[in-house]
Amino acid sequence: MTGSLRxxxxxxxxxxxxLALTGLVACSGGGEEKEPPPTAPSTQAPAAAPDxxxxxxxxxxLPYDAAVxxxxxxxxxxxxxxxxxxxxxxxxxxxxxxGHLLAVDSEKVQAQVSSACPTQLLSYxxxxxxxxxxxxxxxxWFTPTVEQSDxxxxxxxxxxxxxxxxSRLADLDGDLEGALAGEGVPNKYAMCGTAAPDAEDFERVRxxxxxxxxxxxxxxxxxxxYPGVKKVRAAGRTRCEDAAADVAxxxxxxxxxxxxxxxxxxxxxxxxxxxxxxx
Numbered sequence: 115m116t117g118s119l120r121x122x123x124x125x126x127x128x129x130x131x132x133l134a135l136t137g138l139v140a141c142s143g144g145g146e147e148k149e150p151p152p153t154a155p156s157t158q159a160p161a162a163a164p165d166x167x168x169x170x171x172x173x174x175x176l177p178y179d180a181a182v183x184x185x186x187x188x189x190x191x192x193x194x195x196x197x198x199x200x201x202x203x204x205x206x207x208x209x210x211x212x213g214h215l216l217a218v219d220s221e222k223v224q225a226q227v228s229s230a231c232p233t234q235l236l237s238y239x240x241x242x243x244x245x246x247x248x249x250x251x252x253x254x255w256f257t258p259t260v261e262q263s264d265x266x267x268x269x270x271x272x273x274x275x276x277x278x279x280x281s282r283l284a285d286l287d288g289d290l291e292g293a294l295a296g297e298g299v300p301n302k303y304a305m306c307g308t309a310a311p312d313a314e315d316f317e318r319v320r321x322x323x324x325x326x327x328x329x330x331x332x333x334x335x336x337x338x339x340y341p342g343v344k345k346v347r348a349a350g351r352t353r354c355e356d357a358a359a360d361v362a363x364x365x366x367x368x369x370x371x372x373x374x375x376x377x378x379x380x381x382x383x384x385x386x387x388x389x390x391x392x393x
Contacts, residue, residue, distance in 0.1 A: 167269040168204050168256075171289070173197035174273065178281050181273075184219075185259045198283040199254065199273040200290060202238040205230055207257065207268045218263050231255040231272035232383075238274060240295030244332045247386060249303045250277040250320050251290060276303065280317050305329040311373040311390050321393075327371065328393035331357040334386040335375075346374040346387060354389035361391060368392070 173193040180188055181199065191197055207223055209216045216223050235253040236246055252275055258267035278284035293303055306325035309316045319325055333350040335341065350372035358370030369392035375384050 167267065168201055168271040170201055170204055172201045173286070173289070174199045174201075176273075176275070176283065178283050181254050181275055181283060184257060186256045186271075187259065193288060196285055198285060199275045200286060201271055202253075202274050202289075202291070203231065203234045203272040205270050205272075207270055209268060218257050223257075227255050227257060227270045228383075230270070234272060235274060239290055240292045241299070242294075245294045245299050247332045247388070248305055248329045249294060249299050250284075250305050250318065251275070251293065251303055252277060276320075277318065278323075279319055284320065305388075306393065307390065310369075310392075311371045311388070325393060327390050329388045330361055330391050331389035332386050333372070333374070333389065337385075340377045340380045343374070343377075347372070350374055350387050350389060357389045358391035 169190070171193075172190040173195070174186070174188050174190055175195070175197045176186065176188055176199045180186055193200070205227075207218065208226060209218065209220075209223055211222060231253040235251070236243060239246060239249075239251055254273050254275055256271045256273070257263075258269065274290045276284040276286060276290065293300075301321040304321040306319055306321040306323070306329065307316050307327040308319060308325055310327055321328060331354065333353050335346065335349070340346075354372040355370050358368050359365045362368035371390040372387060373390060374387040
């Protein structure tokens, strides 16, 4: 079994800054009227410009290690230039629960963002949920830095990326909007493997790269709790064998495989398995 890309999101606590301004008052005593002494002009430090936040449609040349980080300071580039991610959605963190302000790295805030971005990805790339799960397209997300949080930033940013192996991101041609809207999943986005999914040298790659196996179907589960290895493994046997027979040139001679979710993957939200066949 192989695991999928996992991201542990942590960010700094949100804070608030209070700016106190004081004024000077000149007074005079009785007696002869005197010319008041000159007063120095009051000065006030210019307020920091508010953080404008991310922009939908922006492109970034993110390396893999930056894509799995909780925050990003990589500058956006023109989408005609080389880039590996594109911002497909932005939103506002709801950090108030029962009148209390939650830290940006709290479990509830992070759960909110980690749910919002994958949910919106499907409407962005098009196609079906099965198409998305059989592709190498993924969503990543970022929250404000410590300084941005202290200044009151409450945005979150959703980017779409295309995996190009276990720890690489593919360069994108423009963006990924509507990438899966056509018939089937194009090879440049589809998920394939360098070997059978249970082999030690198995690695997920795009089907446009050298490969020997292809992901062809998804076995989804509706249970809330992990059913156990025996049940999730048994659920895909007939389904995956039939799926492989349907795409085989010779329905009497073909190879098939089933990659079921582990308990750890289930806890991270992957409540489905994948059917594979030799390609």
